[in-house]
Amino acid sequence: MIGLTLEGITRRFPAEGPGETTEKTVLQDISLAIEPGAFVTVVGPSGVGKTTLLRIIAGLDHGFQGRVAWSENRQPKIGMVFQEPRLAPWLSVIDNLLLIAAPGARAEALDLLDLVELAGSENALPRQLSGGMQRRAALARALLAKPDLLLLDEPLISLDSTRAERLRSHLVGYWQARKPTIVMVTHDFVEAVELSSRVIALAPESGRIALDRTIPLPHPRRVTDPAEAALLDELRDLARDWPAPSHTTEEGEAAPRASNAAMRLLTI
Numbered sequence: 001m002i003g004l005t006l007e008g009i010t011r012r013f014p015a016e017g018p019g020e021t022t023e024k025t026v027l028q029d030i031s032l033a034i035e036p037g038a039f040v041t042v043v044g045p046s047g048v049g050k051t052t053l054l055r056i057i058a059g060l061d062h063g064f065q066g067r068v069a070w071s072e073n074r075q076p077k078i079g080m081v082f083q084e085p086r087l088a089p090w091l092s093v094i095d096n097l098l099l100i101a102a103p104g105a106r107a108e109a110l111d112l113l114d115l116v117e118l119a120g121s122e123n124a125l126p127r128q129l130s131g132g133m134q135r136r137a138a139l140a141r142a143l144l145a146k147p148d149l150l151l152l153d154e155p156l157i158s159l160d161s162t163r164a165e166r167l168r169s170h171l172v173g174y175w176q177a178r179k180p181t182i183v184m185v186t187h188d189f190v191e192a193v194e195l196s197s198r199v200i201a202l203a204p205e206s207g208r209i210a211l212d213r214t215i216p217l218p219h220p221r222r223v224t225d226p227a228e229a230a231l232l233d234e235l236r237d238l239a240r241d242w243p244a245p246s247h248t249t250e251e252g253e254a255a256p257r258a259s260n261a262a263m264r265l266l267t268i
């Protein structure tokens with residue numbers, strides 16, 4: 001298991017607009033130690049720097065100040081699921097998964113597609129799938145690579161609530177079975193409270209950490225239980241001044257067919 005430490009991360013971008021060149025600070029002096037095997041969710045209003053933070057951790061952004069350090073001083077294998085699923089458009093879903101997988105990974109790839117409720121879509125081209133389905137395919141691809149660190153940028157956004165519920169429990173099951181360290185951005189406080197072992201909220205304007213709570217509760221969790229409900233209230237209080245997020249629900253997708261493949265994955 002891999003842990004990481006963020007030391008004084010600050011990111012400034014050139015601000016748009018006429019006149020003098022100014023800078024806008026999106027992350028300011030973010031210091032965090034993330035334990036090996038933690039499941040951290042990051043919440044915050046749109047534009048606060050959540051995606052930027054994931055990109056910095058992934059090594060995709062080099063314009064920041066501060067430092068990202070790994071436990072045991074070794075570069076981990078990182079799996080990232082971007083907000084916009086980056087599938088190769090000319091490859092089928094299964095070939096997108098197998099593109100970077102070890103030889104012989106086909107059976108596991110199919111199991112993972114089942115886990116994300118895409119069984120039966122393996123031969124489809126990305127453009128034949130909805131945005132939410134593409135994102136789930138990207139999630140399966142990231143899981144197939146068996147990362148030490150999984151960086152997820154709103155992977156379950158725009159799903160209907162029952163499917164989101166099932167995928168959340170699959171994700172927790174995967175995390176418990178395989179023990180990757182996970183940093184997941186979400187706008188959904190219920191998701192943060194139900195899933196993660198720690199929730200971090202970024203504050204608008206300042207770009208600093210507004211809240212950092214460990215959630216030592218066992219799974220499955222119910223947000224109606226007192227400890228969960230209290231944390232949810234705290235997050236909602238904090239978010240009172242945040243601009244409302246916009247979200248849509250995916251339509252026109254058939255219910256998944258029943259299968260044991262998902263369960264097989266979660267009990268390895």
Ligand SMILES: Nc1ncnc2c1ncn2[C@@H]1O[C@H](COP(=O)(O)OP(=O)(O)O)[C@@H](O)[C@H]1O
Nearest residue numbers: 013014026044045046047048049050051052053
């Ligand atoms: N490459 C970039 N150049 C200029 N501004 C950027 C760049 N990347 C992100 N930003 C700005 O930084 C802010 C934070 O972006 P982002 O990390 O995507 O926020 P979030 O994921 O929290 O919605 C936004 O205002 C965005 O416009």
Ligand SMILES: [Mg+2]
Nearest residue numbers: 050051052083
């Ligand atoms: Mg973002």
